[in-house]
Structure formats: structure tokens, C-alpha cells
Amino acid sequence: MKYVDEFRDHAKAQALIAEIARLVSRIETARQRPLHIMEVCGGHTHSIFRYGIEGMLPKEIELVHGPGCPVCVLPMGRIDDCIAIAERPGVVFTSFGDAMRVPGSKKSLLQAKADGADVRMVYSPIDALALAREDPDREVVFFAIGFETTMPSTALTVLQAERDGIRNFSVFCNHITIVPTIKAVLDSPDLHLDGFLGPGHVAMVIGTAPFEFIARSYGKPMVVAGFEPLDVLQSIWMVLKQIAEARCEIENQYARIVPEAGNTPALRAVSQVYELREFFEWRGLGSIDHSGIRFRQSYARFDAERKFAVANVKIADPKSCQCGEVLKGVIKPWQCKVFGTACTPEAPLGALMVSSEGACAAYYQYGGVRRDDAA
Amino acid sequence: MSLVAAARPRRLGRLHVPKVTLAHGGGGKAMKDLIDDVFVRAFDNPALAPLEDQARFDLALLTARGDRLAFTTDSYVVDPLFFPGGNIGKLAVYGTVNDLAVGGAVPLYLSCAVIIEEGLPVDLLRQVAQSMALAARDAGVEIVTGDTKVVDRGACDQLFITTAGVGVTRPGLELGAGRAQPGDTVLVNGVLGDHGAAILCARGDLALETPIESDCAPLYRLIAALLEAAPGTRFIRDATRGGVATVLNEIAQTSRVAIEIDEAQTPLREEVKGFCEILGLDPLYLANEGKIVAVVPSAQCEAALAALRADPLGRDACAIGRIGEGEPGRVTMRTTLGGRRIVDMLVGEQLPRIC
Numbered sequence: 001m002k003y004v005d006e007f008r009d010h011a012k013a014q015a016l017i018a019e020i021a022r023l024v025s026r027i028e029t030a031r032q033r034p035l036h037i038m039e040v041c042g043g044h045t046h047s048i049f050r051y052g053i054e055g056m057l058p059k060e061i062e063l064v065h066g067p068g069c070p071v072c073v074l075p076m077g078r079i080d081d082c083i084a085i086a087e088r089p090g091v092v093f094t095s096f097g098d099a100m101r102v103p104g105s106k107k108s109l110l111q112a113k114a115d116g117a118d119v120r121m122v123y124s125p126i127d128a129l130a131l132a133r134e135d136p137d138r139e140v141v142f143f144a145i146g147f148e149t150t151m152p153s154t155a156l157t158v159l160q161a162e163r164d165g166i167r168n169f170s171v172f173c174n175h176i177t178i179v180p181t182i183k184a185v186l187d188s189p190d191l192h193l194d195g196f197l198g199p200g201h202v203a204m205v206i207g208t209a210p211f212e213f214i215a216r217s218y219g220k221p222m223v224v225a226g227f228e229p230l231d232v233l234q235s236i237w238m239v240l241k242q243i244a245e246a247r248c249e250i251e252n253q254y255a256r257i258v259p260e261a262g263n264t265p266a267l268r269a270v271s272q273v274y275e276l277r278e279f280f281e282w283r284g285l286g287s288i289d290h291s292g293i294r295f296r297q298s299y300a301r302f303d304a305e306r307k308f309a310v311a312n313v314k315i316a317d318p319k320s321c322q323c324g325e326v327l328k329g330v331i332k333p334w335q336c337k338v339f340g341t342a343c344t345p346e347a348p349l350g351a352l353m354v355s356s357e358g359a360c361a362a363y364y365q366y367g368g369v370r371r372d373d374a375a
Numbered sequence: 376m377s378l379v380a381a382a383r384p385r386r387l388g389r390l391h392v393p394k395v396t397l398a399h400g401g402g403g404k405a406m407k408d409l410i411d412d413v414f415v416r417a418f419d420n421p422a423l424a425p426l427e428d429q430a431r432f433d434l435a436l437l438t439a440r441g442d443r444l445a446f447t448t449d450s451y452v453v454d455p456l457f458f459p460g461g462n463i464g465k466l467a468v469y470g471t472v473n474d475l476a477v478g479g480a481v482p483l484y485l486s487c488a489v490i491i492e493e494g495l496p497v498d499l500l501r502q503v504a505q506s507m508a509l510a511a512r513d514a515g516v517e518i519v520t521g522d523t524k525v526v527d528r529g530a531c532d533q534l535f536i537t538t539a540g541v542g543v544t545r546p547g548l549e550l551g552a553g554r555a556q557p558g559d560t561v562l563v564n565g566v567l568g569d570h571g572a573a574i575l576c577a578r579g580d581l582a583l584e585t586p587i588e589s590d591c592a593p594l595y596r597l598i599a600a601l602l603e604a605a606p607g608t609r610f611i612r613d614a615t616r617g618g619v620a621t622v623l624n625e626i627a628q629t630s631r632v633a634i635e636i637d638e639a640q641t642p643l644r645e646e647v648k649g650f651c652e653i654l655g656l657d658p659l660y661l662a663n664e665g666k667i668v669a670v671v672p673s674a675q676c677e678a679a680l681a682a683l684r685a686d687p688l689g690r691d692a693c694a695i696g697r698i699g700e701g702e703p704g705r706v707t708m709r710t711t712l713g714g715r716r717i718v719d720m721l722v723g724e725q726l727p728r729i730c
Binding site: 001004005008009010013014046049050051052053054055056122123127229230345346364365366 | 580581582639645648649652654655708710711712713714715716717719722
């Protein structure tokens with residue numbers, strides 16, 4: 001496939017791996033301990049497992065799978081809120097596919113659907129708006145999740161609904177922002193990271209400037225990375241090159257998609273519709289200041305939280321669940337007490353086991369070949 | 376040659392309404408007219424014509440063709456009923472015929488039970504029945520008994536079909552998921568995932584326009600040719616729901632062997648590749664309706680491939696992997712990039728990723 005196969009080329013991958021090994025041999029630290037590079041984004045985690053990248057890297061490099069899987073960091077309470085909305089008579093509750101399996105305290109959206117709630121999978125918020133248009137007597141609610149990558153599409157959908165005068169459409173907003181979360185990870189005392197692969201599709205929207213603090217204040221290199229396997233390998237090489245040359249910058253490997261300044265019309269739509277929340281609850285990570293967004297007062301009529309007086313249920317993560325430590329990279333997925341026993345993709349305890357972008361599900365499904373070696 | 380005693384011809388009833396109603400399930404004249412006009416007329420064979428409660432076969436004629444009876448059943452609930460490359464009727468015949476064929480049996484007879492939602496257009500039902508008749512002729516089987524039920528609106532989704540199939544297996548043929556041995560080769564007869572991709576596209580909610588058609592096809596002749604060319608064949612399975620990945624896992628678990636496949640050798644249509652890229656789906660888990668996975672001893676691999684490729688349904692046949700000596704029960708894939716990953720069973724349905 002044109003413009004895809006080029007980014008999965010075996011010979012080029014081998015050449016990059018050889019260059020990565022050469023750089024690693026120049027880095028003094030790597031002789032004492034492995035270098036920890038965190039890929040922030042779940043899309044990268046997926047690519048790393050899908051192509052078996054981890055097993056191709058020199059042993060001195062350890063990839064830490066970061067908090068950037070929006071499905072994985074949804075707290076149970078929010079899922080319970082979803083189900084409460086979905087089970088109201090007259091509501092059509094729409095969601096992206098992989099959010100439907102996330103467990104709430106009693107059930108998931110898929111189970112709520114089986115119990116009779118009208119839950120439908122959609123591929124875009126515009127599809128949900130179309131349902132509202134077709135069926136003016138039902139209340140259509142869209143379950144909005146995701147980082148800055150998906151925010152513009154829900155914001156633009158709301159603006160469209162406003163223009164078209166559609167009244168039976170609302171959004172249950174669970175959008176989250178990546179920057180405060182990376183900061184929370186960096187502030188975590190039990191963590192040691194040597195560099196980051198930056199979230200390419202978030203940067204496509206917000207640009208690269210918001211990540212500057214990582215280099216400036218925390219002295220860590222970051223390379224904004226694309227999602228094809230050669231993108232990932234080249235970005236790892238770029239992080240290592242910074243380490244080897246004792247540099248510390250925010251570099252952009254994904255320049256074919258990511259403009260340095262981001263996408264101004266998209267950002268304008270987002271800030272027209274949304275504002276920052278004071279704090280937002282993350283699964284495994286707890287409450288993080290300014291890490292979520294909500295509707296501005298002027299768009300309150302599209303806010304499902306206000307329309308349905310959502311209870312904002314708070315449910316503690318299961319005690320045995322170590323999602324937080326995995327998200328922060330403190331432990332590897334298979335080191336969690338319940339990995340593969342009480343927590344499996346069939347019956348996930350923690351959200352990291354649900355989405356294919358979740359580190360635990362990825363390990364369970366695709367298996368770290370290195371994990372076998374270690375075992 | 377039919378194995379059924381001929382019966383006297385009888386006058387067939389006619390249906391004069393545009394839609395099926397509950398009256399057509401009531402057991403009276405309306406039901407008889409529906410069965411006659413739609414099904415008996417289309418399937419037209421001596422075993423069905425007398426409309427007894429069962430079809431009757433001469434055992435001696437069956438035992439002349441093999442030493443074991445093969446018996447299978449499957450239900451078809453596909454949405455939409457008509458899709459590029461086929462429809463529920465064609466699927467209901469080929470699917471069950473293929474379930475017999477992959478075990479090495481000669482498919483002979485099918486039953487056909489339909490559950491109809493009231494309000495279904497009679498013309499649509501006729502098209503489905505005619506399609507079944509054509510498919511049966513193509514696959515060399517007869518539809519010899521059946522049943523019709525009509526249910527209230529909402530109690531089923533338009534039309535559900537269940538077919539059961541009977542076939543005969545010749546002596547000496549032993550195929551099984553537990554017979555794979557280290558060193559064996561894993562073959563497929565062509566590009567993967569067409570049916571799954573075609574159905575997802577045909578549902579229309581993806582707003583993706585693709586030329587992908589279902590690969591729905593009868594595989595008996597292809598399989599017979601394969602077994603002739605590679606008599607040591609260990610196992611054949613049609614890679615329907617759950618795709619090739621699921622079949623490979625079954626083999627790995629049942630035979631207690633490791634299987635390694637090579638992504639670069641996995642045949643995929645460009646359109647299916649693109650479709651999977653956009654939606655974040657893995658083509659190894661997409662359903663096929665005209666593809667088999669076969670495990671053959673490596674010494675017979677070339678002969679098997681030649682036999683498959685000689686048939687239009689196996690033109691793109693290739694070896695995708697081998698049975699290895701690694702951890703028993705595990706399927707791994709060598710990726711195009713040169714890495715290695717596990718190919719596990721799917722947990723539920725494949726759900727598209729959000730971004």
C-alpha cells in the first residue's frame with residue numbers, strides 16, 4: 001500500500017536498529033542501567049506491540065508505556081455515569097467502539113446494551129449528530145473521550161448542531177489534556193525516565209510549543225513521533241542522539257503531519273466550546289489539576305452532564321489493581337499482582353486491560369517477546 | 376444420481392401478496408402457499424416435493440460412497456441480507472457445505488429452516504430462495520427438507536436461516552485439529568478478510584466506499600483436489616468467524632504445537648489492507664467465507680499449492696507459516712518489520728480504535 005509500506009520497510013528498520021545500537025554504545029549511563037524511554041501515546045504502544053518493535057531493540061533500552069490511552073484512564077465512576085444516562089428512557093447513547101467494553105463498577109456499556117439500553121457504536125461524533133437529526137423525539141448523547149486529538153471533532157460537531165438548531169443532541173464530555181498529565185508523571189517521585197516519544201496526533205492539534213517545559217524545566221528530551229514503525233524507530237534514535245550529545249530539546253520527527261504551531265482553526269473551535277476543568281479524575285493516577293475540559297456556559301445546552309444532572313459518581317479503583325503504577329511506568333504490566341489472573345481481556349479489572357492501546361492488553365495479546373526471555 | 380425415491384408430482388400453491396404476514400406461519404393454506412411458491416418451486420427436487428416431515432435416503436447408496444456420515448449445522452443471521460458478492464441464502468448453502476467439505480466429506484443434502492420477520496417482502500424471500508437453489512446446484516447438493524416460521528415484527532431481524540448438512544466421508548481419511556506436527560506447513564487458498572470487510576462496508580455506517588466483495592464460495596472441489604494432491608494433509612478448516620488467527624490458535628492448542636506465520640507472506644487485497652488501516656482492525660481476525668487454512672506435511676507442500684492454484688478459488692494460494700517447536704499452544708507472527716508478536720484469540724468482537 002502506497003505511503004504505508006514505505007514506513008514498514010524491513011531493510012530500513014534493520015539499518016535504524018543498527019544505528020540505535022551504535023548510539024547506545026556511546027551512552028555512558030546505558031552501561032549501568034537500562035535507558036527508560038516513555039511513549040506517552042497509546043497509539044505508539046499499539047504500534048510497538050503490533051510490529052514487535054520492543055523485541056528488536058537493544059537490551060539497554062526499555063520502553064515505558066505512558067498514560068496516553070484515553071480509554072484506559074477513564075475512571076469507573078464516569079462509566080457508571082454513562083450507564084445512568086444510557087439507561088434513561090428516550091436516550092440513544094452513542095460511543096466509540098473500544099470505550100464500550102470498559103468496566104464500570106457494575107457493568108460496561110456493552111452489558112448495559114444487553115440489558116436493554118439503546119447504546120450504539122459510532123465512528124465519529126457527526127454520526128451521532130445525524131442520529132439526532134433523524135430521530136428528533138429521542139435524546140442522542142455522544143460519549144466524548146480522547147485527548148486533544150479528538151477534541152476538535154466534538155467541538156465542531158457541537159458548533160454544527162448549534163448552527164442547525166438541533167436540540168436533542170448533547171455530549172458527555174470526558175476529554176482530557178495531555179500536558180498536565182505528563183507533568184504529573186514527571187513529578188512522580190518513584191519514576192526515572194530518560195526521554196519521551198511525544199504524542200504525534202495531539203501535537204498535530206496543539207503544536208510542539210506546549211511540550212517545551214519538558215526540556216526546559218525537567219531536562220528531558222522529547223521527540224514528537226509518528227505512528228508507523230519506522231517513525232517510532234527513528235524517533236527512538238533521535239531521543240538517543242540527544243542523550244548521546246547531552247542535548248535536551250523538543251524535536252519533531254512527525255513534521256509531515258505536525259506543524260510546529262499546531263492547527264489554529266481546530267484550537268479555535270475547541271476554545272470556543274470548551275474551558276478547562278479545575279481538576280479531572282484519572283483512573284490509576286487520581287485527580288490531576290486542569291487535566292480535563294468541560295463545556296463553557298454558553299454551550300451548556302449541549303452538555304449532557306447538565307442536561308441529565310449526572311451524579312458524578314466517584315468509585316475507587318479496585319484495591320488489587322495496579323494500573324496507576326503501570327501507567328507511570330513504575331512496574332511492567334506483567335509485574336502487576338492480578339495480570340493475567342484476576343485481570344484478563346475477557347474480564348478486565350483495570351482499564352489498561354480493555355483497549356488494545358492499553359499496555360496490559362497489548363502485553364497480554366501481543367506478548368512481549370522480551371518478557372518471555374525474562375521469565 | 377439422486378439417492379431418494381421419486382415421488383408423484385403435485386400441484387404447487389401460489390402466493391399473491393407482497394409481504395409475509397403472521398398468517399403465513401399459521402400452518403394453514405397461506406403457509407402451504409408460501410412454502411410451495413417460494414421454496415419448493417426454487418429447490419425443486421424429488422425428496423422435497425412430497426413435503427413429508429423428513430427426507431428419506433437409501434442407506435446402501437450412502438454407504439457405497441463412504442464409511443462415515445458427516446453431519447453439521449449452522450445458523451445465518453447476516454446484516455445486511457444482501458451484500459456485495461452474495462446474500463444470506465448463498466451464505467447459508469456454501470457455509471454449511473464448506474463445513475462438511477473441510478472434514479473431507481462429500482456434501483450431499485441440506486435442510487433449510489427459515490425464521491421470517493412479519494413484513495418481509497415476498498420478492499426478497501424469493502430472491503434468497505432462488506439464490507440458495509443456485510448455490511446448491513453449484514455445490515452439488517440438494518435441499519431436501521425444511522421448515523418455515525413467521526415471527527412478530529422485532530422478534531427477529533428480517534430473516535434468519537439455519538441449514539444442516541449431511542455428507543459422506545470416504546474410508547481412510549482422517550483430518551483433525553490435533554494432528555499438526557512440527558515441520559508441517561500452513562497454507563491458505565487466497566486473500567484474507569474479504570467477507571468481513573465487505574459486510575462491514577455494506578452496513579453503510581462507515582461511509583467508506585470500497586469495491587470489496589465477499590469471497591463466499593463452495594470449497595468442496597478445491598478441497599477434494601487438495602486431498603488428492605496432498606494425501607498426508609493433517610487438517611483443514613474454513614476460516615470464517617474469527618478469521619485465520621482463530622483457526623491457527625485452535626490448531627496450536629489442540630495439537631500442542633507452536634505456529635509461526637510470516638506477515639509478509641499473508642495474502643491481502645490492497646483494499647482490505649487500507650480498510651483495516653483506517654479502522655484499526657486486524658485482517659487476521661476478519662471473517663472469510665471462501666478461504667481455508669490447511670496444514671500439510673512440508674514434503675507435500677508444493678503439490679498441495681499446485682493443486683490449490685489450479686482451481687480459480689485457490690489461484691492466490693500460498694504458504695503463510697509453519698508448525699514450529701516453540702511454546703505449545705502459541706501462535707506468533709514475524710512482522711514485515713522483522714519483529715515478532717503473538718497472535719492471540721480474539722476476546723470479543725473487534726472494536727475499532729478511537730484515534
